[in-house]
Amino acid sequence: MKKELLYLKIADAVEHQIKNNVLKVGDKLPSIRTICKERGVSVSTATQAYLELDKRGLVEVKNKSGYYVSYAHQHFKKLASVSQPKMVKNANNMEDVMRMIVENFGKSKIQLSSAHLSPDLVPIKKINSALLLATKTLADSGVTYNTEGSIKLKKNIAKRALSWGGKLNYEDVITTAGCTDAYAFCLMALTQRGDTIAVESPTYFGFLRLAHQLGLNVIELPTHPVHGVDIGSLTKLMKAKKIKLCLLTTNYSNPMGGCMTSESKRELVKVAEKYNVPIVEDDVYGELSFSIQRPDTCKTYDDSGIVLYCNSFSKTLVSGYRVGWLLPGKFKAEVARVKHYRTMYNSIITHEAIGNFMEIGRYDLHIRKLRTEIYNNYLNLQRAISLYFPDDTKVAHPQGGLNLWIEFNKKFDAIGLYNKAILNKISITPGRIYTLQNQFNNCIRLCYGQKWDAERENALKLLGKLAKG
Numbered sequence: 473m474k475k476e477l478l479y480l481k482i483a484d485a486v487e488h489q490i491k492n493n494v495l496k497v498g499d500k501l502p503s504i505r506t507i508c509k510e511r512g513v514s515v516s517t518a519t520q521a522y523l524e525l526d527k528r529g530l531v532e533v534k535n536k537s538g539y540y541v542s543y544a545h546q547h548f549k550k551l552a553s554v555s556q557p558k559m560v561k562n563a564n565n566m567e568d569v570m571r572m573i574v575e576n577f578g579k580s581k582i583q584l585s586s587a588h589l590s591p592d593l594v595p596i597k598k599i600n601s602a603l604l605l606a607t608k609t610l611a612d613s614g615v616t617y618n619t620e621g622s623i624k625l626k627k628n629i630a631k632r633a634l635s636w637g638g639k640l641n642y643e644d645v646i647t648t649a650g651c652t653d654a655y656a657f658c659l660m661a662l663t664q665r666g667d668t669i670a671v672e673s674p675t676y677f678g679f680l681r682l683a684h685q686l687g688l689n690v691i692e693l694p695t696h697p698v699h700g701v702d703i704g705s706l707t708k709l710m711k712a713k714k715i716k717l718c719l720l721t722t723n724y725s726n727p728m729g730g731c732m733t734s735e736s737k738r739e740l741v742k743v744a745e746k747y748n749v750p751i752v753e754d755d756v757y758g759e760l761s762f763s764i765q766r767p768d769t770c771k772t773y774d775d776s777g778i779v780l781y782c783n784s785f786s787k788t789l790v791s792g793y794r795v796g797w798l799l800p801g802k803f804k805a806e807v808a809r810v811k812h813y814r815t816m817y818n819s820i821i822t823h824e825a826i827g828n829f830m831e832i833g834r835y836d837l838h839i840r841k842l843r844t845e846i847y848n849n850y851l852n853l854q855r856a857i858s859l860y861f862p863d864d865t866k867v868a869h870p871q872g873g874l875n876l877w878i879e880f881n882k883k884f885d886a887i888g889l890y891n892k893a894i895l896n897k898i899s900i901t902p903g904r905i906y907t908l909q910n911q912f913n914n915c916i917r918l919c920y921g922q923k924w925d926a927e928r929e930n931a932l933k934l935l936g937k938l939a940k941g
Contacts, residue, residue, distance in 0.1 A: 480764065482511060482521035483528070490530055490541055501531060501539040527844060529851035549858060550866045552728070552879045555911070557673040557692035559705065562908040567684075569887070569905050570677065580899035582931040583922060587726060587874040588791045590922040593845055595838055599790060602828035606821050618820040621647040624827030629797055632830065636758065637772035640799060646808060647797045647823055649815065651756045651784035654798040655719065656682055657814065658752045658780045661806040663688055667716040670709055672701045674877075674906030674915075676726040676754075679719055690908055691715060697868035697877060700730035703740055710747040717750040723767050724757040724873025727906050727917035731871055734768055741773045750803065751779045757873040759788045759839055762847045767872075777802030785826055787874060787921075788839065793822040846874065849920035856929060860936025874921045877903075880939065884914040892938045898931050 489495045502510070507518040522539050525531045532542040573585070583590075607613045626642035633640055648654045663669065665687030671679055673692030683690050691709060694702040701720055709715045722732045732740075744751050753770045761767060771781040780803060784796035800807040829835055853876055857867060861878075868877040880886065886902040893900050903915030922928065 477764070478513060479517045479520035479524060482507065482513070482518070483524040486521070486525055487528065487530055495541050497541050499541045500537075501541065503538060524844070527848045529848060529855055549861070550864075552697040552866045552868045552877050552915075554697065555673045555692075555695045555728075557694065557907065557909055557911060559691055559693065559709075561668055561689040561691060566677070566680070566905050566908065569902065570681070573890075573901065573905065576894050577899070579894060579897065581897035582928060583899055584918045584928075584931070584935075585899040585901040586921075587787065587919045588921050589787070589789075589842075589874075592923050593842060593921070594790060595834065598834055599825065599829060602832075602834075603821065603825040605828050606824035610820060610824055614821040614824065618818045619816065621645075621818045622820060622823040622827045624831060625795070625823045626797075626827075628827050628830035628835075632835070635766055636755075636768050638769075638799075644799055644804075645797050646800060646804070646811060647795070647818060648784075648811070649794040649819060650786055650796040651754060651782050652678060652682075652796070653811075653815070654782035654784065654796045655679075655752050655754055655780075657807050657810045658750075658782065658798065658800065658803070659683075659686060659688070659717075659719070660814070661800075661803060661810045662750055662752075662780075663716050668714060670706060670715045670718040672720060672725055672728070672730075673909075674727055674903060674912055675719075676721060677905045680906075680908055692907060692909060695725070695728060695730060697728050697730055699736065700725060700732040703736050703743070706740065707743045710743055710749045713747070715749060717752055718744075719752045719754070720770075721754045721757065722770055723755055724760060724870055724875070726757070726873070727875045727901070727903070728877040729868045729870025729873050729875050731767055732770075734772075737768065737770045738773045741770050741779060744778045745776050748778070753779055753781050755781060755783050756787050757875075758783070760846060760874060761843060761872040762850070763843075763871070764840075771799060771801075774801060780807070788842065789826065789829070789835070793826065794819065795823050795826045843872075845923070846920060849922070849924050850876065852924040852929075853918060853920045853932070856932035857936070860933045862936075862940050865939075874919050876918045876920060878916050878918060879903075880914045880916075882914055884939075886912075886914055886916050889916065889935075889939055893935060896934060896938070898935060900935070 504515060504518045508515055531539045534540050626645040629645050630640050630642045668689040668691060670691045670693055672695040693705050724731055751770055755769050759766055771779045780801055781799040864881050866879040890900055890902045901917040903912030906912060
């Protein structure tokens with residue numbers, strides 16, 4: 473086994489023991505020498521394994537006497553509740569709350585509300601090199617109109633799809649200016665004003681805003697914080713022909729962080745095929761797994777083309793480049809027509825740059841490092857919540873992504889906490905913007921795409937103090 477994977481295997485085994493209370497807080501871990509002898513590995517590999525555990529916030533060095541367990545899984549807050557929305561058509565919007573958040577966005581010093589990576593988690597120099605290469609190799613340096621899109625990007629997307637079981641040709645790919653354009657084109661192509669779509673509850677507020685702009689009704693579905701949307705409820709809607717399509721984030725959903733199992737994805741595709749209800753699948757967080765292997769997708773099990781798969785590089789690499797893409801399945805002609813009407817041309821330079829970055833193998837390395845970084849951020853955020861927030865606080869336990877869903881007691885005013893936080897230059901997101909119904913008023917979403925440091929630790933301590941009143 474490669475050295476890189478071997479030290480991770482050792483770290484994962486120790487983490488498993490900690491989370492299952494075999495190793496408890498304060499326990500001393502075996503020495504580096506003992507690990508080398510028991511595992512038959514080098515000092516370098518054993519040391520890397522313990523450094524990895526340290527990064528994850530699981531162990532610490534005390535008085536130069538060795539590594540000790542510093543993390544207690546049982547101390548984490550109770551699991552957030554399964555949502556129970558009213559399954560009725562709803563075309564309301566939450567523009568007042570959204571407007572307030574947008575207006576206050578630039579007022580915060582500590583950013584906990586936006587699901588994006590901080591620049592120090594992005595290989596900026598390597599991206600710049602890929603961008604410079606694009607200007608040198610593209611016809612006319614990429615300054616003229618382009619309708620075809622970057623072939624290099626499409627080919628590398630097709631290759632990367634093997635990681636989730638996708639089997640596609642580059643001609644299957646339609647590139648877009650971010651994932652928002654990708655799922656927007658799908659909805660524009662397949663729905664008409666007055667149609668009804670189904671979404672998770674809570675769901676990404678961008679889905680709700682788009683539905684409102686297109687004149688669509690929305691039915692929100694019960695959703696589990698770990699396993700995602702309730703397949704039984706969605707099946708009933710499809711069978712009754714009450715929805716035109718469903719719009720879901722199947723892996724590490726925003727904001728709750730749930731990830732559908734492979735069995736649920738396979739079942740959902742079968743039901744969608746049976747009742748001919750398209751699935752628009754947003755997989756923008758799929759690469760951000762806390763484990764080595766990313767999860768599969770609904771598209772993995774799609775043989776009929778009923779799934780329209782949407783993704784981008786905004787959450788994993790560079791948000792400002794606006795590089796997205798979609799696999800429209802059997803609806804390619806309809807979606808391509810909408811894209812032509814809405815944008816016609818492609819931002820070829822940034823798309824070619826990402827294609828260059830992927831082609832020389834840097835994307836794989838970046839993703840492996842990024843998964844470790846965000847997992848460390850997540851563990852530190854969970855630990856801080858456990859230490860500083862009210863004792864009755866509940867949290868989701870995502871296995872990837874950038875979002876953490878936090879639920880306070882029923883009487884808690886999340887928007888009130890938001891206002892107090894903004895006065896202290898801390899940005900959070902109130903749960904109310906993730907629904908069209910009167911729910912989640914006691915919930916917030918925090919994001920962990922920024923490097924953890926003392927400033928963030930202090931911000932969480934202050935946020936906990938504000939939450940306790």
